[in-house]
Amino acid sequence: MKGEQSEPQLPLTRKCELLGVPRSSFYEQRIKASTMLSAADETLVFEIDRIYTKTPFYGSRRITAQLQREGYVVNRKHVQRLMRIMGIMGIAPGIMTSKPHPEHQVYPYLLKNLVVTRPNQVWSTDITYLPHAPGTMYMVAIIDWYSRKVLAYRCSNTMNADFCVAALEDAFREHGKPDIFNTDQGSQFTSDAFIAALKARDVAISMDGRGRAFDNIFIERFWRSLKYEWLYLHSFKDVFSMKASLANYIDFYNQRRLHEALGYQTPDEWHTSAPCGADFNLGLLSRSPAEMRPAASQPNACVNP
Template sequence: MAAKRKRHKPEFKAQVALEAYKGNKTINQLASEHEVAAVQVSRWKRQLLQGVPEVFGRTKPEVDPDALTAPLYQEIGRLKMELDWLKKKSLAMSIDDKRRCIEPDHPEMSVQRQCELIGLNRSSWYYQASPAQESAVNLNLMRLIDKQYTRTPFYGSRKITAWLNAQGYPVNRKRIQRLMRLMGIQAVGPKPGTSLRNKEHKIYPYLLNGVDIVRPNQVWNTDITYCPMPQGFMYLVAIIDWYIRYVVSWELSNTLDADFCIHALNCALERGEPDIFNTDQGCQFTSYDFLAPLQERKIRISMDGKGRALDNIFVERLWRSVKYEWLYTHEFQTVPELFTGLDEYFEFYNTERLHQSLNYKTPQAIHFA
């Protein structure tokens, strides 16, 4: 007999979706902490983003002020109790020490809340000697795929599979195809119908044939890459100036939706405007909400055609620098650590790192010349 499907309350879904939207944890971490499937967390976050405009379009209901004060006083009392509990604990502890601080029989605080306050993943408290091996194996494979793909972005699933087999990992191509789709990567070069585009979105023509890129703010380009972490992964989007390699803006997300790409674009447009904005045909970049700010400013939109292997060469070089000079040499344990580390690297990349293609000058020196 098939197992009965578990039903989650709307309040629970909203809580998980809000945590996913904040982006402070990977989807895998949230799925483990709340004991749900990772695909459900991604779906709830997407539903939250789609439903927000409808919520703010409704008329505001009348609210009894007295009905608001009672929960407020209850919340103050709860926060005071949690603060008293925290004062008895030391946050500068190892994971084992933090595990011992958890009180499963506490009369007023759940294990989940105690773990949040002390900075311990709930899955770490429940951890036994033999954790699930499949997810750990897949995460390790994804790290290996990412490193090899960064070295050889022209490798597709067949060559990646053959390379992993040669390294002692007996995996089949179907598994590698699934992991590469999850990572949002595919081989650079001509390929039959593998672009992750939305057929309902409008595709703009490619405008850079025969165009000489000779000055800053002439052409901007954007792309997304995968960032491995000990417990899952994040996605990184960046917008760069083609001529001077200047990183205009960047953003992190735990899902491959368009929202974080739109945020990065709006931040970039606050600093300047290009003549042409070039993207690939990915569904994030062809969505109406992403293209609207460009259309409002009369910025010409260019999209790579199929088989244009060199269009993203400058962004691919940026990803190679980010990963080999920073991500692969640091062990970022949490999303806030990763965000701070990337912020530090991009500041270095723009203002201090010398570029041979720029006659050993920095992008910022040319950008503000």
């Protein structure tokens, strides 16, 4: 059990898979090693596991609230004690990755009520912290708002602007340029080097309002997918294995992962079959997948040189 406690970042379901034991047996061994539980607490252990399996981002407060909603008479301190015995905790929010520089210019937000009709009309970017990576690791990604395709990404163990500029140059080289590029107000994206790369290509610069993650909603959704479908399900022996696994996930996300909002097509399919004149609002209108599906596949003539 000491080995399990030394790796709290590895999800419990994955640990049990690696050990080849059912999760219920794992709990039984932990409980026996820790203390004798009443029949009521044994029931609570399995109810906590059920809730945690569905919502691993729930901490003790919300698990307690959910149990109470379901009719269990329990307080938070009791739930915390059982969670410690079980060796689980809610997935904590990441560290702050967006810190403005007081001397850098901030640009207005250009995407409000914008109708996005084609690839390379709007790109956006963001940085996230990868908490389960070997050592400290940050990731920057650039996505196309029309197709949700990940156009470029880079990883770094520092938060300077260099790896963000490198990802931007990768995207330019592989995909042309967008009409509008949206970022948050983080110092990496307001840096001289990042802004100069955009201005050199006559790209309009848009920035989220402070504290308004919804302004960059599609990349926020991508981060959630990446973490829950990849990061939280794996452990990595070193940075090289992590980066190889990440590359595989990005390939899966772009080429094989079906998106309901794209009519159950992949980002690659949607990106390359886009009719240039389509009236498609990625902003925030509610449409069915059938209404949003391109009329027919055709070569992508929407790329900005």
